Amino acid sequence: MAQKIVVTGGAGYIGSHVAVELLSAGRDVLIIDDFSNAHPEALARIKELAPGNLELLERDLANPAHNDDIIAAVKAFGADSAIHLAGLKAVGQSVAEPMLYYRTNIGASLTLIRALDAANAKTIVFSSSATVYGELNDSPVDEAGKTGAANPYGRTKLIIEDMLKDLAAADGAWRVVNLRYFNPVGAHPSGRIGEDPNGVPNNLFPFIAQVAVGRRKKLMVFGDDYPTRDGTGIRDYIHVSDLARGHLAALDYLAGLENGGALDINLGTGAGYSVLEAVAAFKRASNRDVPYEIAPRREGDIAEVYANAKLAQKLLGWRAEKTIDEMCADHWRWQSNNPDGYNTKV
Ligand code: UFG
16 A cells, blocks of 8 residues: 655645655655645646645644644545645744744644644654754764754754654654755756745745846845855755655655654755855856845854765665756756746746
8 A cells, every 4th residue: 555645835845846756656645735835836736747646635734723624634544654844934034923933833743743643643754954053063064963043943943853852752653754954956857846935035046046037136145254165155955856855765764663763864965065156056057147246144144054964875875966057957947937936827
């Protein structure tokens, strides 16, 4: 029988790529999404890319009025595990509206845990973030690095990680992997699904892509006076399809464990690129100009962070395969074929 996996936030940027990977591997998928930061068209595109058994439950995991429906649906689906990606993720907004972040991200996790418990499906892969390392470590940073988030968004990630660890410690039937993502970029190589941010993009790649396609005039490079090789910030960009494969590898790893437990695993490439290097790679891939201006540093940014990704290789047999040029080429294919994201008229 096919493995049955609940994917919360499955219509979003990372979730849609995870769903395609799971369906392509013959798994059955139930997406729970409230479309607060996702487009229904993404569902149609997932189906187009990967035929298989895909169900949708349009509900808000953080809304107590939806709890009963969610618990019933996870049970009826016959779930045996979940990949938990639903949550809010804008750092600036989390500073302005911290309670919204605690309520939404932690509330959604509590509901999912209740539903999995009721379905006796005690396996969860959680979408955490390298942001949990804050500014406390030199790169490459491994999973034993000190944690301490610098904003409410990051703190919700840490709290949920800890919650899942407490759960696994109390009940040995729970199997948990907290995946600490570095900077996911790129899009499915088909150009059919990709990142479609609401409003002005916060993150570098969607911003560069919108400049290259002519939706925005220029990129602001936040600081060129960091102690890095060209003065701009260095990050570990990882292709979203590599990242999606990492989730499948984590599920397979958990299924093969003799006992339950919880652990943290970095998903990154292990290599860092500066903002200016990313811009240059995107220009090469798109053959478009990407005008930019040096601006002051963005509050809360750090000079450099990239992964030690050896644990994922050792335990999951996974490593990132796609180069920065492939990330840019695929990101550009998505952006140029869908200049207005999922609202693009075809
Ligand atoms: N940058 C610019 N101009 C921009 C946007 C970003 O120069 O318009 C620079 C940043 O200063 C940084 C690099 O590009 O040096 C990457 O910035 P991103 O915003 O793309 O990503 P961050 O590394 O800042 O990570 C942030 C949060 C993470 C979160 C991640 C994904 O800190 O917690 O976005 O949402 F997981």
